[in-house]
Amino acid sequence: MGLKQRHIVRGLLALMLALAACSTPTPMRTGLNRVAPPSPVQRCMNLSGALEASYEGEWGYRIRLEDVDRLAAAGFDTIRLPVKWSAHAGKMKPYALDPMMLARTDEIIDYAISRGMNVILNVHHYSEMNKRPRRHERRLLGIWAQLAEHYAGYPDALIFEVLNEPRGAMTSARTDALNDKVMTVIREEHPDRWVVLATADWGSLRGLLGSKPPLDHKTILSLHYYEPFDFTHQGAHFLTASPPSGKLWGKAKEMKAVRRDLGSAADFRDALGAPLLMGEFGVYEDVPLADRARWVKAVRIEAEAQKIGWCHWGYATTFKAYDIEQERWIGPIRAALIDTPLPLAEVSTAP
Ligand code: GLC
Numbered sequence: 001m002g003l004k005q006r007h008i009v010r011g012l013l014a015l016m017l018a019l020a021a022c023s024t025p026t027p028m029r030t031g032l033n034r035v036a037p038p039s040p041v042q043r044c045m046n047l048s049g050a051l052e053a054s055y056e057g058e059w060g061y062r063i064r065l066e067d068v069d070r071l072a073a074a075g076f077d078t079i080r081l082p083v084k085w086s087a088h089a090g091k092m093k094p095y096a097l098d099p100m101m102l103a104r105t106d107e108i109i110d111y112a113i114s115r116g117m118n119v120i121l122n123v124h125h126y127s128e129m130n131k132r133p134r135r136h137e138r139r140l141l142g143i144w145a146q147l148a149e150h151y152a153g154y155p156d157a158l159i160f161e162v163l164n165e166p167r168g169a170m171t172s173a174r175t176d177a178l179n180d181k182v183m184t185v186i187r188e189e190h191p192d193r194w195v196v197l198a199t200a201d202w203g204s205l206r207g208l209l210g211s212k213p214p215l216d217h218k219t220i221l222s223l224h225y226y227e228p229f230d231f232t233h234q235g236a237h238f239l240t241a242s243p244p245s246g247k248l249w250g251k252a253k254e255m256k257a258v259r260r261d262l263g264s265a266a267d268f269r270d271a272l273g274a275p276l277l278m279g280e281f282g283v284y285e286d287v288p289l290a291d292r293a294r295w296v297k298a299v300r301i302e303a304e305a306q307k308i309g310w311c312h313w314g315y316a317t318t319f320k321a322y323d324i325e326q327e328r329w330i331g332p333i334r335a336a337l338i339d340t341p342l343p344l345a346e347v348s349t350a351p
Contacts, residue, residue: 039220039275039309040159040194041118043337044078045071046280049317051105052082052124061316061324068112070322071315074329075338079112080279080311081105082124082164085143086136095142102150113157120196120279120311121147122161130168137178144185152189160186161196161279165203165224172210175200180214187216196220196277203279205261208268215274223265223308224280225299227257232295236284238318245286250294258302266306278303278310282319289332297336312337 050056050063071079088101109119123143129136140163151158162182166175179197186195195218201207203224213221226232230243262278269276281299283292296312303310312333316324321333 036269036273036275039277041078041277041309043076044080044311045076046080046082046311046314048082048314052084054084054087059317063108065111068115072115072117078118078120080120081108082122084125085123086126089143095139097146109158113155118157118159120159120161122164124164126163130166130170133169133174141181141185144182148186148189159194159196163198166198166200167202170200172200176212183214192218194218194220196222196279205265208265215272219274221269221274221276222279225278227261232283234284235286249291255298258299262302262306262308266308276308278308280311280313282313285318285320293332293336296333300337
């Protein structure tokens with residue numbers, strides 16, 4: 001190749017790189033931390049199955065304030081509150097939020113904060129978003145504008161989470177761009193509030209690693225971890241085709257896979273300089289208890305070893321840690337979550 005041709009090739013390459021940079025869906029925000037600060041959330045429980053349903057009680061559980069006390073007493077510092085806001089917002093502009101629902105979230109949030117806990121308030125089960133994002137993004141922005149206004153001036157212990165588990169038409173690029181728009185709305189009233197960003201592909205590791213999140217000084221990366229899915233979701237009644245029961249977990253190579261997965265998530269966090277929260281992890285409640293506890297303990301300990309904050313899914317309904325019928329903790333799950341960390345190698349007794 002002659003000098004002139006080389007110049008042309010170099011010029012073309014530079015042009016391609018410049019175009020690629022322009023087409024990056026969401027530019028990273030400035031003000032990013034050089035070293036990832038610790039996650040403000042260390043040990044958290046998803047207060048799932050209540051406001052997550054279309055109406056509270058639909059799935060047989062209503063949040064009692066003593067549940068918050070129980071979690072605080074057990075050593076949890078945070079509750080994640082999944083709320084199906086799309087079932088409590090108008091269909092047309094301005095997508096008005098139901099004041100009764102806001103009063104209910106206020107009650108739980110105020111109480112938890114008064115007990116020294118953080119609360120992550122999210123938008124859960126907005127499944128239409130994954131099919132017709134263009135139309136529903138407008139509505140989500142309207143929902144966030146109202147939540148941002150309603151919770152203006154709240155203590156830092158209130159944390160927002162943009163959207164649970166985008167998937168389908170909510171590709172990584174679309175999710176990054178949506179995060180950016182929602183952050184702009186939230187930041188008007190909440191310049192310094194922690195915000196957990198949505199990650200595509202069900203919040204999975206793949207979704208996280210494929211994201212270009214619009215980070216700033218108070219954003220938290222998120223990962224949902226249910227690997228291997230065939231183990232954690234075996235027999236799950238809410239899946240149309242649930243994986244068959246009888247799957248075991250706990251061999252050395254399976255443990256290594258957890259370490260490798262969480263290690264890649266931690267490397268991504270360190271490269272980006274934002275804290276990371278494993279916002280959901282757990283095992284379906286019909287899986288034999290010893291197997292469930294083994295997985296929960298191993299994943300929890302590995303997360304702590306990698307300085308990843310975590311939030312168990314869930315509390316008293318699916319994937320539960322607490323038995324509301326008997327009004328008592330499911331001992332092995334509680335112990336798996338709260339006992340002192342141990343090196344991963346010491347955890348398994350599985351074959
Ligand atoms: C997600 C879903 C929830 C499900 C959980 C475990 O959070 O929204 O419904 O129970 O993952 O699969």
